[in-house]
Amino acid sequence: MGLTTDIVDExxxxxxxxxxxxxxxxxxxxxxxxxxARVFNGARGRAFRQLPLDVARHYFYTWLHSPxxxxxxxxxxxxxxxxxxxxxxxxxxxxxGYTPDAWIDQVRTRRLRVxxxxxxx
Numbered sequence: 001m002g003l004t005t006d007i008v009d010e011x012x013x014x015x016x017x018x019x020x021x022x023x024x025x026x027x028x029x030x031x032x033x034x035x036x037a038r039v040f041n042g043a044r045g046r047a048f049r050q051l052p053l054d055v056a057r058h059y060f061y062t063w064l065h066s067p068x069x070x071x072x073x074x075x076x077x078x079x080x081x082x083x084x085x086x087x088x089x090x091x092x093x094x095x096x097g098y099t100p101d102a103w104i105d106q107v108r109t110r111r112l113r114v115x116x117x118x119x120x121x
Contacts, residue, residue, distance in 0.1 A: 003089055010085035029074040033063060 015026055037048035040062070042055045051059065063075040086092055093099070112119070 001091055001095065003086065003091060006089055007082065007085045010088070011081045014081055014085065026074070026077070029070070030078070033074060033078075 015023060018026070034048045037043045037051060037056075037059050038045050040055075040059050043051055043059065048056060048059060060075060063071045064079065066072045066075070087096070087098065
């Protein structure tokens, strides 16, 4: 869909809104994640950003399902930021039929109808 640059930019904006200590922790974690791939079986000494997709996916899943809480939490956090940025993108929202404004209008109309008397009082 050609969204990579937009999604990366949105993740960067989200991270920049975090408290400085959390930003530094994420930066350290991401550098560790990237460089740690060099010793991963199949990476042949390459950093994560240089891996072919299948090897990169396998490496990421080892972090996502790691028994070590810091690894698991970093992978989960990154996955959540990327997913949020992806699904909030207008092109992706259109592609999957995500229309929160329509849902909000529908719920508002129903609640006003149901609770009109209480609101009027």
